[in-house]
Amino acid sequence: MAKAKRFRRYLALAGSASLLGAAGLGYAWLRSSLPALDGERNLPQLAAPATVATDSHGIPSIRAGSRSDAARVLGYVTARDRLFQMDLMRRKNAGRLAEIFGDKAFASDKQARIYGFNVRAGRVFASLPAAHRDYLQAYADGVNSYLLQARALPFEFGALGYSPEPWQAEDCLLVVFGMFETLTARAEQSERMLSVMQQTLPADAAAFFTPDTDRYTDQLLHTAASLRPPQPLPAAALQTLLARNGSPAPQLADAGAGESLAGSNAWAVSGRKTADGRAILANDMHLSINVPNIWYRIELAYPGVEAVGVNLPGTPFLIAGSNRHLAWGMTNVGGDFLDLVQLETDADHAGQYRVGAEWQDFELRRETIRIKGGGERELTVRESRWGPVADKPLLGRPVAIRWAALDTAAVNTELLELEQSQSLEQALAIANRAGGPQLNILFADSGGHIAWTLTGKIPLRFGGDGAVSKSWADGKTGWSGYLPAERMPRSVDPEQGFLASANERRFGADYPVVIGHQFANGYRAFRISQKLGQIPQHDEWSLFNLQLDTESEFFDYYRQLALRALGAIDPAAQADAAAMRDYLLAWNGRADSDSLGLPLLVEFRKQLIEAVFPPFLAACKQADPDFSYAWNYADTPLQALLNAADPALLPDAGRYRSWDGFVAAQLEQAAAKLLQRNPGKRLADLTWGSQNKAAYAHPFSKAMPFLAAFLNVPEQTLAGCTGYCVRVAGANFAASERLVVSPGHWQDGILHMPGGQSGHPLSEFYMDQQPYWLQGLPLALQAGDAAYRWTLNP
Secondary structure, three states, X not given: OHHHHHHHHHHHHHHHHHOOHHHOOOHHHHHHOOOOOOEEEEOOOOOOOEEEEEOOOOOEEEEOOOHHHXXXXXXXXXXXXXXXXXXXXXXXXXXXXXXXXXXXXXXXXXXXXXXXHHHHHHXXXXXOOHHHHHHHHHHHXXXXXXXXXXXXXXXXXHHHOOXXXXXXXXXXXXXXXXXXXXXXXXXXXXXXXXXXXXXXXXXXXHXXXXXXXXXXXXXXXXOOOOOOOOOOOOHHHHHHHHHXXXXXXXXXXXXXXXXXXXXXXXXXXXHHHOOOOOOEEEEEEEEEOEOOOOOEEEEEEEOOEEEEEEEOOOXXXXXXXXXXXEEEEEEEOOOOXXXXXXXXXXHHHOOEEEEOOEEEXXXXXXXXXXXXXXXXXXXXXXXXXXXXXXXXXXXXXXXXXXXXXXXXXXXXXXXXXXXXXXXHHHHHHHHHHOOOOOEEEEEEEOOOOEEEEEEXXXXXXXXXXXXXXXXXXXXXXXXXXXXXXXXXXXXXXXXXXXXXXXXXXXXXXXXXXXXXOOOOXXXXXXXXXXXXXXXXXXXXHHHHHHHOOOEOHHHHHHHHHHHXXXXXXXXXXXXXXXXXXXXXXXXXXXXOOOOOOHHHHHHHHHHHHHXXXXXXXXXXXXXXXXXXXXXXXXXXXXXHHHHHOOHHHOOOOOOOOOHHHHHHHHHHXXXXXXXXXXXXXXXXXXXXXXXXXXXXXXXXXXXXXXXXXXXXXXXXXXXXXXXXXXXXEOOOEEEOOEEEEOOOOHHHOEEEOOOOOOOOOOOOOOOOOHHHHHHOOOOEOOOOOOOEEEEEEO
């Protein structure tokens, strides 16, 4: 069957050759671009021969005589399988996509150039320890050796009419900057939102709409006080807003906030909760899913080190995995490591901004963005002492982007040392001094011990908490460096025997440093902790099964609300009400592919968010046309309003006489929208899987949509949901891998991921891991027997 599918791809892609004639594609050329997996190769600068054994899933096992040789081979092998993906990532972060995709990519390039990743990568590289520079250079040398030796490059290069440039060592850092942006840049939109709300709403109303907690987080933290605790319903302020605002603009509230937060699940159980005293780590990282997947499975062996896990293509980092002493996994902190600094300017001091009593010149950085088929565009980026000036003002004033990612002192490559760490204390020290995206990192060691800490630089703020934009001109507000490594929070071997992280808030108001303002809803972390605590003994299988857990108590509130609301539906629509009641009662409490009822609950919650909040927030939209209320804890104020059901706070009193009638109407509208998207279907026909389907795309298919059917993952029903169950899986966002491992017990480990190892659509390894990931089936952590073997000689 696999061969038949590959042959259909051959025919489909070759059949498109007439449309892509200028690019010279055809069946023979496509076959020639498949890399060879067997034989001998010469790899310049190797100190000793190395081998690459590739198993039946395309997973390479590298054996080399030194760490530098291992990095050189890793670069070579990753280029074999993921060269176009690597080039696309460095281009995106260098602001050079428009060179190959044309004007449609200009906005992306402009933002990357404003950040200045293309400039900052070189500065960070120069600041690294010599050993790390050599390691990145060895990786780059391996990539370039493949570029020189490949009999044909991946077909995307030919189709787009360009050849990749040699890989530079600092290009690895461009890829790291891309992860910074994915994981932490969202703080800018949060600060913009909060700044607008502070200026336009009464203080008690703004606080009511933006708490930093929910009932699940409160249970995890035993109701410890938070920085933005839930507030009593500010009835008078909300009545004033309703009376003032009139008809709100549509699309003011984002019901999907928190559902596609780049996050993850990770947990570790200590030896006290396993039969033989082993510690076990589980990690599934949640990101946008593309073809090929963001991660590349790898095994490395060189003197003193054996390591296995997932690598970030374009870099030599082993992001999650294990050596023989320790296993590690990561989740996004979801905190705030970016501030928008109000710049004080005036017409009398053109080209300057105020710093204390002085006026300082902006530094000007000239950028030229080349556009495929459209010449060049010049961009002048203004740099302040706090960072580059954002393209978009905030409330009519220019703002500078003060972001840890743009500070050379906050970026390093210390996490490279994890693969060589031999003790828990050593690994914790590495994590705490590392400068990369701010992450929770969990460890399990070969002695049965577990630990959690943070990695990445945490700003030390003064004069404010960074929630809203302020001027730093008078020196009373700013950053005074970063939290020292020795002060980073840690937890080692807790009494309960487990540690868990799911992007939830972990800190209370008593923590001396501000980590952030909105984190993920606490349900996933609550459910994971609940299950870990309920089961007295765990093994790899129990942890893997927990990764596949689809229970979603989170939606129970909305089911109860909906069932109560059915009583307020017009008697003329009782047949529809009965259908909705039966559908809701049929829900099994899970997000299984065959679950009934959940599609309506998800749509109902979305409808409520989009109907309840806009009348109170219309002034924000008037102050900033781009304003959108996107708050991960929106359910806290939403449920407070619904529970109070104060007639004076009815969002649309002109159409509805009571909250019961209003809520019933939102339920009816939710059902109508659901049926409109599924013509000819009844509610009873709509399983969760029929609405939750994979739509994972190869980036090339966006440039040439007629190839989408041949490059993209086929539409497939998904179990799980995006944000409110442990098994995270949605149309464009999901668990990008699932790892379960105990150091020293690799034979029991599990690792699978969507898609496959290869980025070439004709490869047998293009989609072969997808069925395991989709169906929740295990794949072994370690590579299997060699199906192919390379010998690499100096």
